[in-house]
Amino acid sequence: MLPRLRALGYREVMSMKKRFIGRGAKIRGHEFHYSEIYSPPGAKTVDTAYLIEGSAKTKRREGYCYKYCLGSYLHLHFGSNANFALGFVTACRGIEW
Numbered sequence: 001m002l003p004r005l006r007a008l009g010y011r012e013v014m015s016m017k018k019r020f021i022g023r024g025a026k027i028r029g030h031e032f033h034y035s036e037i038y039s040p041p042g043a044k045t046v047d048t049a050y051l052i053e054g055s056a057k058t059k060r061r062e063g064y065c066y067k068y069c070l071g072s073y074l075h076l077h078f079g080s081n082a083n084f085a086l087g088f089v090t091a092c093r094g095i096e097w
Contacts, residue, residue, distance in 0.1 A: 007031045011074055013050040013063070015084070025087070028080035033073045037064075068095050 008031065015025040031052075039045070049063035049070060064071045078085035 001035045011052050013052050017049045027084045029074040029076040
């Protein structure tokens with residue numbers, strides 16, 4: 001947790017995985033948080049699902065994946081890309097619990 005706001009604003013992300021609807025798909029969302037993920041040197045890295053483009057055209061990896069779980073600071077707006085939502089639901093249906 002940080003003493004100040006870490007990120008606030010609208011973002012556009014580009015999928016880097018086939019897991020949802022394939023590489024290169026774009027979807028928009030909103031980010032608002034006071035924390036950040038800290039990984040000490042030598043820590044195991046977690047796979048990421050998409051690349052976020054911020055307001056200053058900066059890009060960073062996000063959408064942390066572990067097995068069948070996706071964690072993110074970004075609140076995805078599926079209305080900005082209905083195919084992304086369909087791909088996400090289809091991927092969830094294909095999971096064998």
